[in-house]
Amino acid sequence: xxxxxxxxxxxxxxxxxLSLFAVGGGVKIxxxxxxxxxVLQDHWLSERSFTELLAVAQAAPGPNFLLVPLIGxxxxxxxxxxxxxxxxxxxxxxxxxxxxxxxxxxxxAWVANFRQAFKPITGGLWIASGxxxxxxxxxALVPLAITVxxxxxxxxxxxxxxxxxxxxxxxxxxI
Amino acid sequence: xxxxxxxxGGAAGPIRHVLVKQxxxxxxxxxxxxxxxxxxxxxxxxxxxxxxxxxxxxGPFGVIASLLGxxxxxxxxxxxxxxxxxxxxxxNPHYAAAEVAVTAAVAGIFISNGIRVIGxxxxxxxxxxxxxxxxxxxxxxxxxxxxxxxHMFIPLAMVIMLVLxxxxxxxxxxxxxxxxx
Numbered sequence: 001x002x003x004x005x006x007x008x009x010x011x012x013x014x015x016x017x018l019s020l021f022a023v024g025g026g027v028k029i030x031x032x033x034x035x036x037x038x039v040l041q042d043h044w045l046s047e048r049s050f051t052e053l054l055a056v057a058q059a060a061p062g063p064n065f066l067l068v069p070l071i072g073x074x075x076x077x078x079x080x081x082x083x084x085x086x087x088x089x090x091x092x093x094x095x096x097x098x099x100x101x102x103x104x105x106x107x108x109a110w111v112a113n114f115r116q117a118f119k120p121i122t123g124g125l126w127i128a129s130g131x132x133x134x135x136x137x138x139x140a141l142v143p144l145a146i147t148v149x150x151x152x153x154x155x156x157x158x159x160x161x162x163x164x165x166x167x168x169x170x171x172x173x174x175i
Numbered sequence: 176x177x178x179x180x181x182x183x184g185g186a187a188g189p190i191r192h193v194l195v196k197q198x199x200x201x202x203x204x205x206x207x208x209x210x211x212x213x214x215x216x217x218x219x220x221x222x223x224x225x226x227x228x229x230x231x232x233x234g235p236f237g238v239i240a241s242l243l244g245x246x247x248x249x250x251x252x253x254x255x256x257x258x259x260x261x262x263x264x265x266x267n268p269h270y271a272a273a274e275v276a277v278t279a280a281v282a283g284i285f286i287s288n289g290i291r292v293i294g295x296x297x298x299x300x301x302x303x304x305x306x307x308x309x310x311x312x313x314x315x316x317x318x319x320x321x322x323x324x325x326h327m328f329i330p331l332a333m334v335i336m337l338v339l340x341x342x343x344x345x346x347x348x349x350x351x352x353x354x355x356x
Contacts, residue, residue: 024214031285033328051274052260052274055260055274056253060256062252063221064221066250069253070254073254092219093218093222095217096213099212115214116344121315123295128322129285130281130284143275147280154283155290168280174269
């Protein structure tokens, strides 16, 4: 029991710190960091379950940050999901609450400047996340081909990404 | 509020559809502004947006209602899906292969989204000299190198990139005021 409490506290510390760096590009820019911490460093998750969590988080309807409570659930069941969720939400929600009230009255020039400055960072980190995710999958030909094909087609055809997930799932099942 | 956000469940497209088109709680411009603020603050964009919009319309209780509406239903659904998925994968090798394929597609989606954003950085700024645009794109390339290549601690990589990027934007703004860039 105390071992579980220890895990929950350690997990809360991880997610509370991560939450402050989910800026500009959502949770997916943090995927390489979560992989390094939870899979490689703490061994809380296997490569296989990390892959599964990414697939489910992307395929399930709802905000992408649900990956966070899903990781918590996989590590420590319902208590884990609750702790991960609260740890990840408490600081950003407080900041957003205060900032929403302040910015409503003040100029938004810094927001515009910050967004412009952040765009290339977001783009670069998204690509990096994709590369790290691709590298966590077994180095077989079919997944590699799917990654390359989806990258190219999704650039040309701008539709909801859920369709690429469904198409890839069907292809993976049949091949 | 709860109903509104329950029915959308998250992603940027549906949020816009419900808040602006169906409920008419915000205009297009107001949403773009709130969305920009939500993105610039730490935390998930959807959560920050729910907090700001919820507070504006119904105070602290609005915040709680919109957060619960955003998170609870979709989280329960996702956990159900995760359980189902784990069972199927354990019993059926075809399903396990399908799951790997979906993750491979997720990687592709991330990469193409990133390329799209970098493309916007290059294209969306007429009047900015190519050298400066290249400098912006180089920030993105640096991010790929630091995180995917060197496996740097992401918060540290972000601080390095943000400092460089803010330096570029500050120089550009100063130049724009003098009319030379």
